[in-house]
Amino acid sequence: QVQLVESGGGVVQPGRSLRLSCAASGFTFSSYSMFWVRQGPGKGLEWVSLISYDGSNKYYADSVKGRFTISRDNSKNTLSLQMNSLRTEDTAVYYCASPAVGFLDWLYLDHWGQGTLVTVSS
Amino acid sequence: DIQMTQSPSSLSASVGDRVTITCRASQGISYYLAWYQQKPGKVPKLLIYAASNLQSGVPSRFSGSGSGTDFTLTISSLQPEDVATYYCQKYNIAPLFGQGTRLEIK
Numbered sequence: 001q002v003q004l005v006e007s008g009g010g011v012v013q014p015g016r017s018l019r020l021s022c023a024a025s026g027f028t029f030s031s032y033s034m035f036w037v038r039q040g041p042g043k044g045l046e047w048v049s050l051i052s053y054d055g056s057n058k059y060y061a062d063s064v065k066g067r068f069t070i071s072r073d074n075s076k077n078t079l080s081l082q083m084n085s086l087r088t089e090d091t092a093v094y095y096c097a098s099p100a101v102g103f104l105d106w107l108y109l110d111h112w113g114q115g116t117l118v119t120v121s122s
Numbered sequence: 123d124i125q126m127t128q129s130p131s132s133l134s135a136s137v138g139d140r141v142t143i144t145c146r147a148s149q150g151i152s153y154y155l156a157w158y159q160q161k162p163g164k165v166p167k168l169l170i171y172a173a174s175n176l177q178s179g180v181p182s183r184f185s186g187s188g189s190g191t192d193f194t195l196t197i198s199s200l201q202p203e204d205v206a207t208y209y210c211q212k213y214n215i216a217p218l219f220g221q222g223t224r225l226e227i228k
Binding site for chain 1: 154211214
């Protein structure tokens with residue numbers, strides 16, 4: 001079955017960087033766009049970024065544009081999120097998620113990882 | 123920018139009640155609307171996609187309706203295991219979630 005396992009979270013000071021990874025298995029990773037969604041403590045869900053199945057298109061929420069970079073390695077079934085210039089408001093659980101249908105960018109999400117916690121604090 | 127507004131933000135209902143949660147988009151989004159359930163401490167789970175399509179494995183007491191700007195999620199007979207926060211999401215360009223509706227048992 002589909003498995004998405006995030007890693008790389010931790011405590012980091014404001015202004016520093018962190019790189020998240022998501023290891024995918026159980027499906028043809030290279031055929032699906034992939035998403036990052038975050039959830040601040042006690043808050044709702046916020047879409048962060050999307051990368052198309054082949055990596056040719058990348059999209060970002062305005063709140064992270066210019067600071068975060070999404071990437072993927074289809075040979076290793078891995079999704080990444082490079083987070084630079086972190087702010088306290090970036091504190092959240094970061095989920096990687098995959099849509100229900102391959103080859104489409106904008107779609108609903110039917111598989112979610114367990115999430116990795118990023119805490120930005122001095 | 124499109125806004126997604128859910129109402130109510132929280133509600134309490136009795137087991138067996140019919141529960142309705144609404145989601146309004148500030149601009150028309152056709153049928154590009156999904157509903158998710160997030161139980162406390164758990165990962166979001168897809169319930170409904172394309173406004174009214176039930177995801178495989180989701181109990182039939184859940185249903186969705188609407189198109190354009192106004193959407194509803196209905197639980198026909200509330201069960202104790204339905205305690206959760208429910209989110210709507212527009213998933214066409216620039217996905218956006220509603221603020222969530224917390225559902226409790228009275």
